[in-house]
Amino acid sequence: MNRKLDKAAERAVTQALRLRKGERFLLVTDGPKLPIAESLARWARKAGAETTTYLMTEALRPIEGPTSLFRAMAEKAGAVAYMLEARIEEKAFRGYMVGLAKAGARVLMMPGITVDMMERLVAVDYAALDVFTRKVMAALKDAPDVRITNADGTDISFSVKGRRWANSNGDIGRRGRHGNLPAGECYTCPVESTFSGRLAIRLIDDKLGRGIMEFEAGRLVRWSGRGIEAIVRHIGKDASGTMIGEFGVGTNPGARICGNMLESEKAFGTVHFAIGDSYGLGINASRHHYDALVADATIFAHGRTIAKSGKYSL
Numbered sequence: 001m002n003r004k005l006d007k008a009a010e011r012a013v014t015q016a017l018r019l020r021k022g023e024r025f026l027l028v029t030d031g032p033k034l035p036i037a038e039s040l041a042r043w044a045r046k047a048g049a050e051t052t053t054y055l056m057t058e059a060l061r062p063i064e065g066p067t068s069l070f071r072a073m074a075e076k077a078g079a080v081a082y083m084l085e086a087r088i089e090e091k092a093f094r095g096y097m098v099g100l101a102k103a104g105a106r107v108l109m110m111p112g113i114t115v116d117m118m119e120r121l122v123a124v125d126y127a128a129l130d131v132f133t134r135k136v137m138a139a140l141k142d143a144p145d146v147r148i149t150n151a152d153g154t155d156i157s158f159s160v161k162g163r164r165w166a167n168s169n170g171d172i173g174r175r176g177r178h179g180n181l182p183a184g185e186c187y188t189c190p191v192e193s194t195f196s197g198r199l200a201i202r203l204i205d206d207k208l209g210r211g212i213m214e215f216e217a218g219r220l221v222r223w224s225g226r227g228i229e230a231i232v233r234h235i236g237k238d239a240s241g242t243m244i245g246e247f248g249v250g251t252n253p254g255a256r257i258c259g260n261m262l263e264s265e266k267a268f269g270t271v272h273f274a275i276g277d278s279y280g281l282g283i284n285a286s287r288h289h290y291d292a293l294v295a296d297a298t299i300f301a302h303g304r305t306i307a308k309s310g311k312y313s314l
Helices: 003-017 029-046 068-074 088-103 115-121 126-140 226-235
Strands: 025-030 050-056 079-082 107-109 148-150 153-159 166-168 177-181 185-188 194-203 211-216 219-224 244-250 271-276 291-294 300-302 302-310
Touching: 003 029, 003 079, 003 088, 025 029, 029 050, 029 177, 050 068, 088 107, 088 226, 115 185, 115 291, 126 166, 126 185, 126 244, 126 300, 153 194, 177 271, 194 291, 211 226, 219 226, 226 300, 244 291
Parallel strands: 025 050, 025 079, 079 107, 107 177
Antiparallel strands: 148 153, 148 300, 166 185, 185 244, 194 211, 211 219, 244 271, 271 291, 300 302
16 A cells, blocks of 8 residues: 555545535546545545546547536535546536536545655645735735736736635635635635736646746737647637636645646746636636646735745745
């Protein structure tokens, strides 16, 4: 048995999801994630949850939406964990999974999770993570004058006044909650009409590299970079897919920038922006949601510097 993985799985089941005896738990995995699924299932069984594992075979991918049989299972589950390798074509399916929280399920999203990420970033001190994340949220809340810059050429300005914030602190134990493991970010949606400027990104979605995104009044109007171009082609004529939907700040000191957005967006010194769905935090609703990472960010809000070149001053 991999003891580090086992400890992380215990933390995910008992402290993040807080599975209960008799609860229906649906675990959605693919072949490469089976060692993680085994560990999660073992702890779910110890918790007394009625656990069903759904293995997504490669022959069925990409999956753009749930089958009727899958929908019947998912919508009866009290808790769900999702671990499939991230793919552009499957964003609508991922959106469906997140949407299960609206019906009252607790949804743990871990797209592209690896054993290494589980071992390093899931068995952590969630109380300390929560304290720091709340500090970042307090520094940014209701700011009418947020500005993000970096040495790569990012310069974007916007307001978050009146917008609700979400704290991804690993607490997915309450009905209707969804969140990530690894945890460690806070996020909201900018006031769309105020969002203008330029993003120089290191990563968009998973494994899709550098590029430039330019916005006017909340809309993506110009772009360059192979990853961004692939996503814009996939969005096609759906205007909801190119509106700003999220602004997030990484707060997990152990996370690092890599080819996986699940970890990269949690890294200290990073911010990320998503086009597409705002998860109810803004006005935009969409089947799309694509995160773009800005590294070594300088964050200005409420007339003061919150972070400079990736180093917090809180």
